[in-house]
Amino acid sequence: MLVNAIWDFDGTLYDSYPGMMKALAALVTANGGQIEPKTLYRQVKETSIKQFLTGFGQQVGRSVADLEADYHQRARAYLQDIHPYPEALAVLKAIKAQGGHNLLLTHRDRSAWEILAHDQADTLFLGGVDADLKLPRKPAPDAIQYLLRRFQLNPAVTAMIGDRSLDVDAGINADVKTIYFNVDGLNAAPQADYQVDHLIEIPPLFRK
Known part of the structure; x- marks a missing residue:
């Protein structure tokens, strides 16, 4: 046992994923990207938020550290929803x-x-x-x-x-x-x- x-x-x-996905989706949109919510969810669940941001950062020319800071700031708005x-x-x-x-x-x-x-x-x-x-x-x-x-x-x-x-x-x-x-x-x-x-x-x- x-x-x-x-x-x-x-x-x-x-x-906590509903709020996390809203924060990530807002970040993607703010940086000129587009992604279906179900696709975003599956990518994050099968890998990680950091890995997603690494790939996205390469597409839009932003560092992972910069995107992570942006994401965490956006995610704080949803803490009360967890x-x-x-x-x-x-x-x-x-x-x-x-x-x-x-x-x-x-x-x-x-x-x-x-x-x-x-x-x-x-x-x-x-x-x-x-x-x-x-x-x-x-x-x-x-x-x-x-x-x-x-x-x-x-x-x-x-x-x-x-x-x-x-x-x-x-x-x-x-x-x-x-x-x-x-x-x-x-x-x-x-x-x-x-x-x-x-x-x-x-x-x-x-x-x-």
Whole structure:
């Protein structure tokens, strides 16, 4: 049975993609580009926002750093629209009640913790990694390895949980178990140890 759950934030615990996609679409339009919303969503979910901005930056002659700063400024307007998935808080509580540990691994800055605190969910976490630590981004294993060392976690009973293939790849690269949350039916991570369509399927994988 698993003990330690390392959670991705956006698209896994919190339904933040609607606002993120609005911010990205506005950025694309402001720079003279056009893209269908479904195409944009799929590209971001199958790769990452940074990878999308890298390609787009090459098209419009702007640096990735410049576009990322532009995107983050636009995305702040939608912070109030970010809400946990209906089962998320109950699942976090269930894992903790079963003697497990929740940890956070997000590319967001401290805003992720502020959002969790707003929902009284920050206390459900043992700790985590956010962008302020400036560790290499997923699928690099560094952030997971940092958590394993920092909290003395056993990799054999630790799982990386996320909604994208890169979350799963980060877990594989760090030699921990992996759980793919197939929230949008993309079936994008067949390499995961476990695939779930609903968060409520996760607690039974953890010790009771």
